[in-house]
Amino acid sequence: MSPLLGLIIGMVISLVIIPIMWRLAPWLRMLDKPDPRKVHRQAIPRVGGWGIVLGALLPVLILLDPDPLVQSYLIGSITLFLFGAWDDARELSPYTKFLGQVSAVIIIVFYGDLWIERIPWLEVSLSPALGIPLTLFAMVGMQRYQYLRWTRWAGGRRILA
Helix, strand or coil: CCHHHHHHHHHHHHHHHHHHHHHHHHHHCCEECCCCCCCCCCCEECCHHHHHHHHHHHHHHHHCCCCHHHHHHHHHHHHHHHHHHHHHHHCCCHHHHHHHHHHHHHHHHHHCCCCCCEEHHHCEECCHHHHHHHHHHHHHHHHHHHHHHHHHHHHHHHHHC
16 A cells, blocks of 8 residues: 555545534534533534544555454554544544553453553563553553643643633
8 A cells, every 4th residue: 555545545535524514413413512611602613523533444455455464453542543533423432432442451451452562662562461561551541641741731821822
């Protein structure tokens, strides 16, 4: 697969799907309504991620061989997407969001057999007993870190608005 072809296919899919989803958002009841904690003054669609996810996953599905690692990536990504859409529709608790993230990572690590086997700058090889938990911690930890960075940025932005 040409990476450029995958990028072009993904961009086209996203550019087509996002405006369609924006129009469907009121019908799907997936609008973020303004309130005192929010920056926006009118309802905005909460479905832009649908086009981004489809634009990222369909080229992978179309252009790559479906080996277990690719399948685990697709299943894990769909898991994150479903929890994200559920959160957009129902405002999930942080614990439920965390459960979705852990589920996606478990799929990738155990079904895709993707885990840290070696730390190159230390010239250390890891056994599965150490590498798998380290991978789980690192992957979930990165997602939590990004979530916390976003909520702090958004919170600070609200104070400035």
